[in-house]
Amino acid sequence: MREWKGIMRKESSIYTGIIIAALMALVLSVSVAAPLVFRSFYYAHIEALDLPRQSGYTAEEIRDAYDEMMDFCMKGEPFGTGVLKWSESGKDHFADCAVLFRLDFQVLWASALILVLCLIIYRAYPLRPLRFLGRGPLFWAGGLEAVGFLVVAGLAALDFDRAFVIFHHLFFPGKDNWIFDPWEDEIILVLPEVFFRNCAILIVGLMFALCAVLIGIDFALSLHQHRHE
Numbered sequence: 001m002r003e004w005k006g007i008m009r010k011e012s013s014i015y016t017g018i019i020i021a022a023l024m025a026l027v028l029s030v031s032v033a034a035p036l037v038f039r040s041f042y043y044a045h046i047e048a049l050d051l052p053r054q055s056g057y058t059a060e061e062i063r064d065a066y067d068e069m070m071d072f073c074m075k076g077e078p079f080g081t082g083v084l085k086w087s088e089s090g091k092d093h094f095a096d097c098a099v100l101f102r103l104d105f106q107v108l109w110a111s112a113l114i115l116v117l118c119l120i121i122y123r124a125y126p127l128r129p130l131r132f133l134g135r136g137p138l139f140w141a142g143g144l145e146a147v148g149f150l151v152v153a154g155l156a157a158l159d160f161d162r163a164f165v166i167f168h169h170l171f172f173p174g175k176d177n178w179i180f181d182p183w184e185d186e187i188i189l190v191l192p193e194v195f196f197r198n199c200a201i202l203i204v205g206l207m208f209a210l211c212a213v214l215i216g217i218d219f220a221l222s223l224h225q226h227r228h229e
Contacts, residue, residue, distance in 0.1 A: 015118070016130040016137050022114040023141035023214065029108035031207040035199045036074065036101055042066055045195050055189040057084065062190045069187060073098040081187045090185035093177040100171060135218060142214030145207065153204045160197055 035041050043066075045051070046059050055062065065082035072079040072094060079091045121127060129137045156163035168178045180188035 010127055011130040012127050013130050015121070015127050016132075018114065019118050019129055019137040020141045020144070022111045022118065023137065024145045025107050025111035026115065027141070027145055027207055027210045027214070029104050029111060031203045031210065032104045033108060034206055035202055036070070036104075039067065039070065041199075041202065042195065045198070046190075049192060049194065051190050051192075054192075055186070057186075057190070065187055065190060069094060073101050081185075084186035084190070085184065086187060087181075087184040089177045090180060090187065093172070093175070093180075096172055096175070096177075134222075136221065138214045138221070139218035142211035142218070146211040146215075149204060149207055153200075156200065160200075161193075164193065164196065 043063060046062050051057075051062055052059050057065070061083050065084045068077075068080040068082050071077040076098070079094065080086070132140065135143075172178055182188050
């Protein structure tokens with residue numbers, strides 16, 4: 001162990017566990033936030049999926065409807081879907097979505113804050129993360145999350161329709177207002193299932209990329225440490 005102001009740093013399993021949990025939460029929340037924040041991801045689907053022809057609305061009307069709905073979910077603005085019709089049941093579902101979206105951002109900021117505090121503790125106290133099997137918390141956070149979601153993504157890929165239904169039953173228990181009637185909630189006409197599938201692909205892809213970055217940083221730090229020993 002290297003010295004810290006004349007004192008040997010002590011490895012802490014609790015400290016390590018907190019770092020790993022915070023890193024995993026940050027990777028997940030950042031990945032989920034990506035399609036919510038970058039609306040251009042949805043905009044790219046409007047022409048690609050020929051939504052104007054399928055819905056009977058112009059690309060601008062579709063974009064306005066999506067923006068108004070997302071502003072309700074993300075910013076708490078009055079609900080609406082532009083010129084598209086909507087029902088109270090549909091509004092209630094998006095209110096439930098808003099709760100999940102805000103929870104994701106709360107997890108994002110909380111996990112980021114915890115990691116900053118862990119860094120402050122590292123600099124202020126003679127602690128360091130425990131290296132299990134020669135690898136640090138960056139490696140284990142990236143590795144565990146990647147393996148876990150590889151299993152989930154693999155199962156979802158086998159039957160996305162079933163995974164879609166299971167997801168809604170898990171996150172909206174006891175409710176069926178996520179099953180839209182296109183005659184009452186026309187927003188569903190411009191939110192096809194393929195868009196949600198692509199959102200899932202984006203989230204999982206970004207998550208694996210961030211996990212790879214964590215693992216890569218761990219190996220780089222280990223190599224740097226060995227060179228200076």
